[in-house]
Amino acid sequence: xxxxxxxxxxPARLKIMxxxxxxxxxxxxxxxxxxxxxxxxxxxxGAHLLKLEExxxxxxxxxxxxxxxxxxxxxxxxxxxxFQGHVQALKAILGS
Amino acid sequence: xxxxxxxxxxxxLADIEKTGKRMKQAMAxxxxxYYLIVWGLxxxxxxxxxxxxxxxxxxxxxxxxxxxxxxxxxxxxxSQRRPKIRSSHHRAAGRQITLFWTAILVYAYTLAWxxxxxxxxxxxxxxxxxxxxxxxxxGLWARSLLLSLIGLGVTAAxxxxxxxxxxxxxxxxxxxxGGGGLLIPGAVIQLRWRAAKP
Numbered sequence: 001x002x003x004x005x006x007x008x009x010x011p012a013r014l015k016i017m018x019x020x021x022x023x024x025x026x027x028x029x030x031x032x033x034x035x036x037x038x039x040x041x042x043x044x045x046g047a048h049l050l051k052l053e054e055x056x057x058x059x060x061x062x063x064x065x066x067x068x069x070x071x072x073x074x075x076x077x078x079x080x081x082x083f084q085g086h087v088q089a090l091k092a093i094l095g096s
Numbered sequence: 097x098x099x100x101x102x103x104x105x106x107x108x109l110a111d112i113e114k115t116g117k118r119m120k121q122a123m124a125x126x127x128x129x130y131y132l133i134v135w136g137l138x139x140x141x142x143x144x145x146x147x148x149x150x151x152x153x154x155x156x157x158x159x160x161x162x163x164x165x166x167x168x169x170x171x172x173x174x175s176q177r178r179p180k181i182r183s184s185h186h187r188a189a190g191r192q193i194t195l196f197w198t199a200i201l202v203y204a205y206t207l208a209w210x211x212x213x214x215x216x217x218x219x220x221x222x223x224x225x226x227x228x229x230x231x232x233x234x235g236l237w238a239r240s241l242l243l244s245l246i247g248l249g250v251t252a253a254x255x256x257x258x259x260x261x262x263x264x265x266x267x268x269x270x271x272x273x274g275g276g277g278l279l280i281p282g283a284v285i286q287l288r289w290r291a292a293k294p
Contacts, residue, residue, distance in 0.1 A: 011111075015111065090108050
C-alpha cells in the first residue's frame with residue numbers, strides 16, 4: 001500500500017480511478033463510455049489518462065471495431081494497489 | 097501525509113463511492129436494463145391483451161414472444177458488436193446466458209405441459225414461476241440483488257393473484273404485477289444512471 005497519492009487525488013483523476021476500480025480486474029471500459037459517464041471532454045479525459053498512464057496506473061488497448069478505432073481502458077495492478085492505498089489514507093485522515 | 101482536513105477526506109471518499117456506484121449502475125443498465133423493459137412490455141401487452149380478448153390469446157402471445165426474442169437477439173448482437181465494457185469472459189458469458197434461458201424456457205413449457213395442474217390458470221403460474229426462478233438464479237450468478245428480488249417478487253405476486261382471483265382478472269393482475277414487475281425496474285435502472293450526476 002502506497003498511501004496518499006497526489007496524482008490520484010486531483011478531482012477528475014479521482015473520478016477516473018474510482019470508475020475503473022469499480023470494474024473487475026479483467027474488464028476494460030470504452031473511452032467514449034467513460035467520457036459520457038464522467039461528463040468530461042475528449043481532451044480533458046485524454047490529458048488525465050496520459051498522466052495516469054505515465055504513473056503506470058492505467059493501461060490502454062486500441063482496437064478496430066467495425067473498422068473504427070476504439071480505445072479501452074483498465075487499471076493496472078499498480079494502479080489498483082495505489083488506489084486502494086489512497087482510499088485507506090483518506091480513511092485514516094477521517095479516523096485521526 | 098498531505099495537509100487534508102477530515103472534511104476534505106470525507107468529501108473525497110463520498111466522491112469515490114458515488115463514482116464507483118455510477119459505473120456499476122451504468123454496467124447494470126447496459127447488461128439487463130433494456131431486456132427487462134422488452135420483456136416487461138411483452139408481458140404487459142400479452143396479459144393485458146389476453147384480459148381484453150381471451151379468444152385471441154394464442155396468436156397475440158405468439159406474435160409478442162416472437163417480437164421479444166427478436167428484440168433480445170438484436171440487443172445482444174448490438175452489445176457484442178459495440179461493447180462498452182470488454183473482458184475475456186464476456187463473449188463466453190453471452191453464450192452461457194443464451195443457453196441458460198433456452199433451458200429455462202424448455203423446462204417451463206415442459207412442466208406446464210406435463211404436470212397435472214389445478215385450474216385453467218395453473219399452467220400460466222408454472223410458466224411464470226419457472227421463468228422467475230431463472231431471474232433468481234441469474235441474480236445470484238451476476239451478484240445482482242435486484243434481479244433476484246424481481247424474481248421472488250413477481251413469483252409471490254403471481255401466486256397471490258392466482259389464489260385470490262378468477263382467471264380473467266388474474267390476466268389483468270399479471271399485466272400489472274408481472275409485466276410491471278419487469279418493466280418498472282428496467283426503466284428505473286436506465287433512468288437512474290442517466291440522471292445521476294457524476
